[in-house]
Amino acid sequence: MELNDQPKKHVEVVNNSQHKAVEDTNNVLMKHSNRGGWTTFPFILGCMFAIALATGGWVGNLIVYLITKYNVKSIDATQIINVVLGCFFLFPIPGAILADSFYGPFIVVVVFSIVSLVGMTLMTLTAAFPSLRPSPCTNMSLPCESPSKLQYGVLYTILGLTCIGFGGTRFTTATMGADQFKDPNSVATYFNWYYCALYVAGAISSTAIVYVQDNVSWTLGFGISAASNLIGVILFLSGTKFYQRIKPTGSPFTSIARVIVAAVRKRRVSSRNHEFNYDIDDKSNTSPSDSFRFLNRGAIKIESDGQKSKSWSLSSVQEVEDLKTLIRIMPLWSSSVLLSGLVGMFNNFIILQALAMDRHLGGSNFKIPAASFLFFNTLATAISLFIIDRFIFPVWKKLNGSPLTPLQRIGVGHVLNVLGLVLAGIIEVQRLHTARSHNLIGISTGMTSVVPFPALWLVAPLIVVGISEGFLFPGQILLYYQEFPTSLRGTSTAMVSLLVAVGFYLSTGITSLIRKSTAWLMNDLNDGRLDIVYWLLAAIGVVNFGYFLICAKMFQHKLDKYDDNMDNTSSS
Structure with missing residues (x-):
């Protein structure tokens, strides 16, 4: 009896073992199938928010740091900033290629965020140790000491590291977040929240961190940015077990x-x-x-x-x-390059205008930092993204029977950007008129004399341009994500970054051409004609908008069929 029972017991053991193995396999499959989705949202968006906060604290006030701590002339400082920002928006391209082709977005985000952390730590050291900077400019009647070759070398090395780190992380994070969702509607919602968080972080950094840098300590301000970068790395690594990773399939x-x-x-x-x-x-x-x-x-x-x-x-x-898809979309992409250049020039010139205006808040002694005026731009973008997603989209779909397409969003961004340039030009006319009435023209000391004209007037064009960015850049990133081949999804989101990079390099060329050909851009804005520069930029924006309309009319969407709610069923 016992001998006959042994085979049965053996069969039961084998069956139990097989059943357990199948159960373990199912558990593993279920575990992996549960990865991705909205569970990853706090980690990815939290990482992006923290690193964006660090980025804003670094680059948002960099032009003032160069002028006040490195004794760089104002227009030269704008040229340096254009090159720095061009590199900052260029490096997402190699980051995207590495993510798409070789290592996947997870490894790329980790490595590049650590590089940015090193750069921010070194930037903090330049503020902490005076030997890394030229001597302060105390006697305005004498030329200020320029940075030595070594000081410039250290500065440019640090700027290079931060550009590589922040640039390589920015849009690769966006792609990795989008890859966590299978539902097209969730992808679109994710991109809206991504840009909203991006601009909220920019708003905080352009106010709180910039205020600390201007009024408390540059060392503390840059240190806060470095700490925020470190928090971003920790947050991203904390969600490792929840991420759905898409393996690269080669270049x-x-x-x-x-x-x-x-x-x-x-x-x-x-x-x-x-x-x-x-x-x-x-x-x-x-x-x-x-x-x-x-x-x-x-x-x-x-x-x-x-x-x-x-x-x-x-x-x-x-x-x-x-x-063929890439070839078809390139004309549309090129129509936004010049627009990005206009946005970059607008941001730089606004800071210079603010430095030459009364920045006191009301009758108090509190003076708004010049770079903090960009807060109104980022805040307007963040608020407009919420309004667009919650109100404009539903109303538009109800009235027209179809959703607002990415191309329509981009077109609205073109128009509003031109309007913002016109408003900035009008304000500059009034500022120059006030400068003449107070005899502040023709007395240049190498720096712009402050005109008793309220800088809060700059809020109007900043809000208009901020709203234009709320339409423009999310429309761009959604269009490219939809239209690019699946194998180039990472590169698709980085294309927005590439157009901004090329735009900044183009704005550097335009600025240099204006300086060589005219007397409109002077280190003392009171002796120049920045208002005419704004009229010129607005005219260029109008011509570029016409080019965009032609490209949009001729554009053919790729042959794949999308969900009706993905906003790509129309070309204009």
Whole structure:
């Protein structure tokens, strides 16, 4: 009896073991399937908020730091800032490429945020140790001491580290957050909250941290930014077990290059009566689109291709269509480059205007820091994002039967930006009129004399430009995220950063051209004509808006079908 029971017991043990193994496997699968979603939201958004706070505390008052602590002339300081911001918005591109192609966004965010932490720590040391800066400029009748080559070298090294760190983190975090959601509506909501938190952090840093830097201590102000950066790293790492990680599949740019090479090699092959090469998971076998037909040759199968499904002489139809998508969207992208340059010049000139105006709040002794005026810009953007998401979108959809498209949002941003430049020009006319009436023109001492004209007038154009950014940049990032190939999702969000970077470099060129050709931009604003510069920028904005309308009219969305609520069913 006992001998006969042993096989049964053995079978029961085996069955129990198999059942436990299946159960353990199901638990693992369930554990991984539960990753992502809104559970990751506090960690990713908290990290982004903390690092954005550190970024604002670093770059928001940098122009004043260069003028007051490094004795850099005002217009030269704006040129340095343009280059710094250009680099800051350029580095998200290599960050996105590394995330998409090699390491994934998680590793990229961790490494780049640590680099930014090193940069911020070193920046704090420049404020703490006077030997790292030139001697203070106390006698205004004598030229101020310029930074030595060593001091400039240390400064530029620190600026490079912070640009690489903050730049590489900024939009890679955005992409990783979007990758946590499968529902398109959740992705759109996430991007709205992302930008809202981004601008709220900017508003806090441009007021609280800037005030500490101007009125308490630069060392403490930069130290707060470094501490915020450290908190961001800790928050991000705290959510490690909740993240859904998408493994990179190799460089998508290789497939783009392969399409071009294959199409050139087969330039003499007719695209008719040939079989095309399709991806394994492409069940539709739809013929390539008719646009940019020359590229279709890259996917034509001929005898010399052999058995290889992908090579430098043969691409898939999907790879061809991905490249066409990039080509179609580039004119639209270019229409926002100049606009980004105008925004950068506006922000720099507003700070210089504020330095030359009465910044006292009412009749009190409290004086608003010049860089803190950008708070009204970021606050207006943050509030407008909430109003757009909660009120304008529902009302627009109710009245028109369709949602406000990304292209429509971008168009509104163009118009409001021009209006903001016009308002800034009008205020500068009044400021110069007050300067003349107080005989403050023609007495330049190397720095702009303060005109008794309330700087709070600058709030009006700052609010208008802030609202324009609430329409412009979220519309841009959503458009690119929708239209770019899936393999380039990380690069798609970084494209917004790239256009801002190119815009800042372009604004540096425009500023230099104006300085060489005219006397409108002077280190003493009272001796220049900044108002004419604003009229010129507004005119450029109008012409650029016309170019945008042409690009939007000609733009064709990619062939994939989106959810109706993804705001991409129309081109204008």
